[in-house]
Amino acid sequence: MAEKLLEVKDLNVEFRTDRGVLAAVEDVSFVVEQGQTLCLVGESGCGKSVTSLTLMGLLASNARVKGTLDFGGTDLATLSEDKRRAVRGNDIAMVFQEPMTSLNPVLKIGDQLMEGPRLHLGLDKQAARELAVEMLTKVGIPRPEAVLGEYPHQLSGGMRQRVMIAIALSCVPKLLIADEPTTALDVTIQAQILELMRELSRDSNTAVILITHDLGVVAEMADHVVMMYAGQVVEQTDVMTLFATPLHPYTVGLMASIPRVEAPADTRLESIPGVVPSLADMPAGCRFHTRCAFATAKCVAEQPALVEVVPGHSVRCHLFEPGSTTPNPEALA
Amino acid sequence: MISYVIRRLLLAVPILFGVTVINYFIIQLAPGSPADLYITPDATPESQELLRQQMGLDKPIIVQYWKWLTQLLHGNLGVSYGSGQAVSTLIGQRVGPTLTLMVTALVVAYLVAIPLGIVAARHKNKPTDYGIVGASFLGISVPHFFLGLALIYVFAVVLKWVPPGGLRTIGRGGGFVDQVRHLILPVIVLSAGIAGNMIRYVRASMVDAMGQDYIRTARAKGLGAWTVVSKHGLRNALIPIITIIGMDVAALVSGAVVTEQVFQWPGLGQLAINAISQRDYAVLMGVNLLAAVAIVVVNICTDVAYGLVDPRISYS
Structure with missing residues (x-):
């Protein structure tokens, strides 16, 4: 078993807003092992992006963070801003969802690529330039020398995301956080970018936290999966177990809504009824009960805890709590 | 880029022509005539008519305009009715003080x-x-006018720290320090307005820039707060500001009419005011034309500056 790189424990993130205090992330815990890929999965607004920005220390100033973020023995949450900055872009790097807007439009690609290594690795201009060319070559950008002198608008979306990956990996981070890195890209480009990320992280033994809502991507990339719903972890296990025996009704619903090639042409696409509740208006009891086909009176009244039902497989659902008799996982699947 | 500038300059010719036409005819709408200056209370209608003939004011306006335009094309802005001096000489005397005042005010304001x-x-x-x-x-x-008078009262009349107006102390040499002392109050008055305007534009533009995704990327690299603001934020924020700077510079050339009047600053604004009250059409046309040329040139410069600052804009 690989060594533990990051342990997030009881993470709570709240935002103080005009509408009161909103809890975006509640009691989230997970472990990322060295060189492994962890997928954070969930719909928009479930707290996965907030979780990743918390790890980077890039939350807005109205955020309050509780819990520990143990990264190689230091708790990131308690670090001073200066020390935090030394980690950012160095030990932990991030690739964002929007390659079209994530690069600075008025600075040359080379400028933006060389900033990190010059700051964190203390490289001089020449060495940073060589590293930049090397990184662009690694991410598969043709004529890297010329691209250094170009501006972001001269590159396509896929190329820009490659540049973002090159920027993120240039200081050889121990952890790469990728927030929906392929969502804004064409389907054919998506596969290339994912393949590239997998290859490069394997080469440098970089662990990856991949944030996505695409179960196809999860199946492709993940070692471990954390399913999130409405700011909470609802299910957590390794990728094989998740796809073989999904337990939480939400996970099951998501799996059922994947279109299947072998299904007859007139098959209706499955969907989960309803929408994710808003942060300001969370239902009491289980947060999923308003959309759950198996909801009982207990689900409405009482919030379930995250319980490890089988070793290595945790789920937050009354159906699987010890002593619960109905229904069994197979009936759900 | 060069062909773009040439094209813009050629386009400026009809614009300037239109400006002179409109200006010339609007000026004629004002009651009174340049000849009024020379008419004594006991002048007979015949002598008045003779004076108007001598000054060329009896001809139709179109003819007068044509005469003015042909002169202009020969590089001659005409002669002031009031002082008899060439308009170009009068403007030449006034450009220096106006530019000194306005450039200082702009720099201080920014x-x-x-x-x-x-x-x-x-x-x-x-x-x-x-x-x-x-x-x-x-x-x-x-x-x-209010701020100017208030400052004069407090700092020139009561406290006597600075002179109340003028370009330099008359009768004394008027060295550098003396001129700076004369500049202080009018510069404060002018830069208060320019700065007030600019602060709001810079703030809005900066708020917008700092909310962009590339700022998050810059922060994610672990860059210091100052680098993020100055290198990644400010450069983008300044792009829309170029337009405002262009407008300020264009306004600068025609002079600050009110402020120059309050501080008895011998600049173009004062020249224009005097020309209006004396119906000195030639001088007024000269000042107006200068302002129009300045605005056209500054507009071209603004567009060129956009191309230099923002790599997404190209004029080829």
């Missing part, structure tokens, strides 16, 4: 406004921001 705008943006919706924006509103809102 040195104050750009940092304050950035600070306000960084402390958006906090007391610091409210204070700066409030002060900028005050700068925009206080009329120049």
